[in-house]
């Protein structure tokens with residue numbers, strides 16, 4: 001079974017390379033290394049290497065591999081970086097980030113902090129990360145990530161995997177000079193993935209990356225739980 005999954009993983013990565021979505025060796029290596037099948041619900045395991053989002057319970061999803069790859073490429077990750085991910089979900093993206101910033105045997109390993117508002121998902125993500133061998137490189141926190149995670153700030157990179165109505169100011173504040181924030185902004189039907197680079201003088205350079213579809217970022221600097229967006 002492991003062999004079948006490895007072959008399906010290789011096929012998916014080959015497709016994403018051919019489509020020009022995976023561009024760098026490090027993103028390619030990470031996506032070839034992290035077993036996505038360990039992060040999807042048991043009964044959906046055979047769909048783990050379809051390029052599609054999959055339900056993970058509580059109305060949430062593990063993002064489609066092509067969207068994950070786009071974000072990893074735009075994040076310009078490097079070994080040794082400290083990264084905050086907002087929206088842990090299954091833990092898959094956190095494992096991929098860890099595979100780049102803290103590869104096994106690294107002499108200067110970075111670290112991933114990932115924050116999830118739904119405690120049951122955070123708990124399952126912890127178990128997934130443990131099983132896949134990333135527990136020491138990823139810290140899972142339960143909380144409202146629209147406020148960032150001040151105890152470990154500032155971050156080299158902040159990657160948000162849920163859509164905000166606007167750019168949450170605390171996330172920009174918790175970014176190091178020279179840091180990059182990736183965040184989908186927009187309502188249910190119309191979202192754009194933004195890349196915000198904080199220059200060393202504190203000025204922000206904003207780039208539109210691609211239209212996208214994410215579940216809502218719910219929290220103080222996100223959507224209200226009872227917002228029309230959610231019904």
Ligand code: SAM
Nearest residue numbers: 062087089090092093116117145146217218219
């Ligand atoms: N990165 C995830 C993965 O690899 O499986 C997929 C994330 S899923 C598209 C978005 C996640 O963001 C959901 O699990 C949702 O509960 C979470 N979320 C929404 N608002 C949040 C908030 N304010 N703080 C933390 N997590 C939040």
